Amino acid sequence: MTRTELPEDETQIVHPDGRVELNAPELIAGTKYANGELVPTPVNERRWTTYNYTALWMGMAHNIPSYLLASGLVALGMNWLQAFLTITLANIIVLVPMLLNSHAGTKYGIPFPVFARAFYGVRGANLPALLRAFIACGWFGIQTWIGGQAIHAIVGKLAGAGWLEASPLAGHPWTLWLSFGFFWLVQVILIMRGIDGLRRFENWAAPLVTVAFLALMIWIVIQAGGFGPIFSEESKLGWGPGFWTIFAPSLMGMIAFWATLSLNMPDFTRFSQGQKQQVRGQILGLPTTMSFIALVSIITTSGTIVVYGEAIWDPVLLATRFENPVVVIVGLIMAILATMSCNVAANVVSPSYDFSNALPRWLNFRTAGLVTAIIGVIIQPWRLITDPNVYIFAWLGFYGGVLASIAGVLIAGYWFVNRTQISLIDLYKVGGRYWYAGGWNWRAVVATLVGAVLAVGGAYGGPFPAGGLIGFLKPLYDYSWAIGLVAGFLIYLALTYAAPVRRAAVAPASVG
Template sequence: MAGTEQTVHPDGRVELTDRAAIADSRYANAELAPTRMSERKWTTYNYTALWMGMAHNIPSYLLASGLVALGMNWLQAFLTITLGNLIVLVPLLLNSHAGTKYGIPFPVFARAFYGIRGANLPALLRAFIACGWFGIQTWIGGQAIYTIVGELAGSGWSNAATISGQPWTLWLSFLFFWALQMWLIWRGIEGLRRFENWAAPLVTVAFLALMIAILVKAGGLGPILDQPSKLGWDADFWKIFAPALMGMIAFWATLSLNMPDFTRFGKGQRQQILGQIIGLPTTMSFIALVSIITTSGTVLVYGSAIWDPVELTTKFESPVVVTIGLVMAILATMSCNVAANVVSPSYDFANALPRFLNFRTAGLLTGIIGIVIQPWRLIADPSIYIFVWLSFYGGLLASVAGVLIAGYWFVDKTNLQLAGLYLPGSRYWYNAGWNWRAVVATALGSVLAVGGAYSAPGAGPFPEDGLIPFLQPLYDYSWVVGLVAGFVVYLALTLPASRRSTATTQATAGI
């Protein structure tokens, strides 16, 4: 096919030699096209700062404080979160490789295995989950704004008339914060990079200040660390540990798929790998430790675990302290939300309608869906947050990760035809744009992972004995089940066909 050659640079990164080859394709636009080498300038610091911004946020804090609220002591909660992030780092780095090598975002990467049209299945699945996260983060940021204004304006603001169970001033704060984030995403990916670079360190300082304030009130670190676990280390702990670990892994399951959206801008594999190794496990362990110490301290100071940092900040008497703390909370939320929950679905929605949606308009669509999902319901309870929301979608996305890892590393051995990812009739067109093998592997992996979803009586939307009762035991390990099932099924369906194709090609060449 004329004009579809690709240039392999000495460091292994690949660039499309002639971009005109895909210019007229209905499956390409400016955002989805491979990144030019001149645009690939993110350094190790940029990726470290990106993860600091994404990890140092209120939902990350809620992740750790939620485990304390469920009965774990500081050591149990810390080990659970740290182990979860070390595990999820593996598929995250494996899928990041393609973004750096080929300069492509996640939905284009998925085309190699799901088909040019079929890639919309994993892309939209990931996009709608990101919309849910965007809504959750925006609601939290709106709460912080509502609280700040209440401290300054008085009870007239805080005790305003209610609409649908919430003060109308809270709804106004929510919508204002939503608009602020839409403005940031309208500035584009480069504006996001600059924002992350200066916001991330400020957020870290804010969380440390909150922890120190609680330590002073609690009388130091000793009383906090001496608190026993309500679960012990026997069956009660292990019953919660497995699903909690899956929730910790699932927290970044979305990024383990779509990290190519960011690594496509990397200067090289070393920069993105080192930046992510420094960024994810260390920053998540740090925020977990800060959150655990702070939440455990609230048990001593206030008599019960306050797992929401916005609520905790309001306990301080000084309006200046409250305002500074909540401004930092707003920065933390914006830093994570725009990077983790708007960039990806913007690419994903644009992939579905590349001729009608670009990065900015798709970002606006993400924001609208994030409101429709009603995020305030998802974070009303730590059990719903960890065991329903995180565990369920984690199992779904894990099956997609299994397909991508199997296809890229074991079937194609990291070798892709760059132009073919955008052109009908290429090797990635499969059958009418769909690869049924990837769809079957994803569907089967998802059913095995979440088909047994269950909830304790009165603690969630699922039946007590599971949606599919005989699969109930697998739900406690939803992410692992989904990853392994998607990986194994895709290889089982693809490798025999791949070997037959290779044998046919060799036989033809020998005629």
């Protein structure tokens, strides 16, 4: 038997369409490394269709931070065409690792942290899982703050200046903190409804959000006197060195926006009816939807330059400029729906599984989701979105490089070392195939850490030193996501072939 082959395994069933499930699920039920959320999804419970995945991406992509990506590029000096091409290219690129990692979720019915056990070890999988989880917590906080701002603006239109200009608390009106807390609570209630409640919410919320963003664009185009004045806005960067200096880190930041989902899409594809459904749904949902929201954002933000003489890159602030209170309220309600639709899908599902993986006997989907919501506040998200330079270059660029090294390990391990073959029962075993040394595969850990250092060790600008954290790595930081992905991929392959796993040395397997 070679390292990439598996012995005949009577514990799992391979269906004609290639999907795999456990033959005897009770073998891992109630064990140390399993709970109701982490066990493989039975084939008869995998019901998500192409539409479900398309709607999921519509709901996740049609949100205010997505809007801020494009409007932020305009605010940094790009014209509409430069910003649109940057975002469209980024989403085509990130779709590739996303689909590669999605395959395992559909084939084996397992979430991301369990998938990672095959390469990091049953215990070692907590490293990539918790890195992914804490970034999701940060995003949950950012989205919740934005939703709170929208609620604050809505009530302000009804209650007047007394609400909007209330006494400050920690630099913001106390009424804004109240709105933030209320929106946080509403989302926690949705989290408590579980994954099926989330799927139903996405199915009807996504189309409404699309209509809202279109309405916002149409209004600003009318105010600007048509598309002509908007598309005639010249780039402040030109097409020379000024543009290319901004383009590379901007492209990495745009890719990093969904670098999180490129890891944990198995959390969703584990429910797919088949590979075709999830692949088609994601191709229809991600690049098309992100290009659409980018174009809407670019036109709207460019229109604000014509109408107001400045680039208003925040749609919540733009909505407050409207004179008709009914229009303001309807627009902001749609913004709230957009924010909630993205937040609970992109930033709660993954950390819920990730935290549950760390403490499977103590945390399930709902309680881990509550942990996510609490950490999302502790991170102080209001500090992350005050400046497009910090938002795009520091926040997105840095974590994108770190997560890319994990994606490189997963792709190398699943497609090139294991050749898409995984023993399901060993993912939950003490001393099994994926136990490695004490539950950790040092090869994956080294590949991740070295890849991350190469990708973000030279971080500069914003909160980082102008000369970079590690000076000689500074030139690599503008390409952080690409560097992390390639480095993680190559280092894991090299270490695996140079120091093969000695299966005979593994202790006798037992279900822990």
